[in-house]
Amino acid sequence: MRGSTVSLLNAGDDEALLARVAQADPEAFEALYARYSGPAYSIAMGMLRDTIRAQEVTQDVFLAIWRGARAFDPARGSARTWILSVAHHKSVDAVRRARRSPTVPLSDTIAGDVDVIEEAQARVDAGHVRRALEALSAEQRVALVLAYYGGYTQQEIAQRLGVPLGTIKTRIRDGLLRLRSVLPAPAPETAR
Amino acid sequence: MTHDEIRESIPGYALHALAPEDARDVEAHLATCAECQRELGVFEDAAASLAIGFAPEEPPAALRRRVLDAVRSRRRTGALGVGWTAALAAAAALIVVLAGVALSLEQRLGALTARVDSETQALALLADPASRLVTLSGSAGGRVRFVFDPATGRGALVATGLRNPGSDLVYQLWLVAGAAPHSAGVFRPSSGTPVIVAVGADFPRYQAVAISVERGPNGAARPSAAPVLVGKLGGG
Known part of the structure; x- marks a missing residue:
């Protein structure tokens, strides 16, 4: 499995991977995770400063990618921009929830x-x-x-x-x- | 909001810096405005260049497993018999996905109509002996059925001939347990083509399915109006 993931990393661009994720291809999803879990987690950690919450947000981000890949329209922007935008959006939502919570x-x-x-x-x-x-x-x-x-x-x-x-x-x-x-x-x- | 007012809010939308109600207005407008879609692309690219400003952090290795498992469990819930799989594949292609994609969706639906007889596919769902069929009745016209299998938690709404809810509006499907409806997705009718919305849920928990008209493209967190169609599931 790991070998095929690595080969996927070399083959195909993000748009092609996302198109395969839209077809529920788990290997393409793993390859996208390998590429973007770092950036997504960095955004979540930067915004939330909390490893538990950042992991929850990162998981949300990738579930949203899995479910929403079909909504991605390459005519409207790059896959990378779309993924980073999803990651930022989920992080902002989590920050706003945290600010509203009485524990702040x-x-x-x-x-x-x-x-x-x-x-x-x-x-x-x-x-x-x-x-x-x-x-x-x-x-x-x-x-x-x-x-x-x-x-x-x-x-x-x-x-x-x-x-x-x-x-x-x-x-x-x-x-x-x-x-x-x-x-x-x-x-x-x-x-x- | 007018086109010009929306246009002023596009940069803020790209930064996720709008209040939720403003973001919904922008999304509704984006679904039909190519000019604003292009603008958004420009500002989203600029926003993405800010994403790399955060300090690099390595996610814990265990997170990978959790994410992959979560996705796999969702995938397995979609893995049914061969007939179901084909039907759900057709349904998946037709599902209205969230977030301002109304235009591309309509185009995709148009393309699909030619080669997929989705009603036939839906019949595979209806033909499964384990599944149960509920016909929704109400004021939205059309023929709307909900088929589900209580044992596996698999279901699908099949709707034909629903009248257009109006521009910027969508139909939203709800599963109703007591006083707490859960959203099961939004969709718009497509003339001449059945709309199929796949739903996975613990159906015995719910008493009814209902459909209300909500603001597009994302619908509402809770129904904002009385349902236009209701069907009894018999649960609860």
Whole structure:
């Protein structure tokens, strides 16, 4: 089994693997797990900082991939983007559930803006992503970091920063477009 | 929300930074707007480049086994007799999958209609001596039957001639136990083609199956309106 998984890793791209997962092919699923469990778990750990929850989220992510592979439309984006998006979405949902749960210390929910921004920013580990974020305006960077790494909604960000929602939408749009020009989407080999 | 308002929310949607109700509005719009789909692709790529910003962490080796086992158990629940397998394969191709895929699904359904006589396939399900058949009745028209095997937990909804629930709306199938309906999937009718929704559940726990009209593409966590079709399962 392991041998065939390794050969699958060399053969076929992610889109082909995902198409086979859509046909309920367990070997293709194992190959996708081998490729993407690391990135998915890293996202979940970065967001949740809890090995148990991160494992639950990672399992959810792969069950969602197994069940939802048929919904993937290659005309609308790469398999890699789709998988990382599922992983981020599940992690954000888990972070929001954790924030709503009464076991989160009150100090976490009333922490000042600076703490919240620093906490979210601390989740950015990779040097080249940090540098790319530094190429944005401070306003764009804060909005993007709070949204993507902090798991806050646009409304929450607008409220925290005391600026109109429309302004946050604009900062996120412009920030993402800027980011796209300074940080090209990496090849799968550098996903980790 | 208008197209322009939705369009402003696409970058936030790509970051999963919308409130749930806003995300649902965007998804409903995406299902029918090619321009916004293209925009979303651009912003999702940019979001994916942020995904590699997290510190690399190695998942525990045991997690792999758990994930593969979880998937395998789901697969086995789909493994039935030959007739069932063929029927469920046809059903699987027709199942309405969640998340703004209405367009590509319609195209796929169109392509499938030509080569799969899915009603015949569904009959394989209906012909299984172990299975039980319930006809749903109500106000949505059409012919809607639910066939299930209480022993194996395998079932499927077979619906023909349901009227269109309206744009942005879907039919949502519920399994009802007491006052707590569980969602068993969403679907849209397809003119001339039976819609088949495969359902796996511990059927003896449930008293009824019901269908309500909910907002697309994902439906609701709980029914927001009275059911338009109901069938008694006899459980509970």
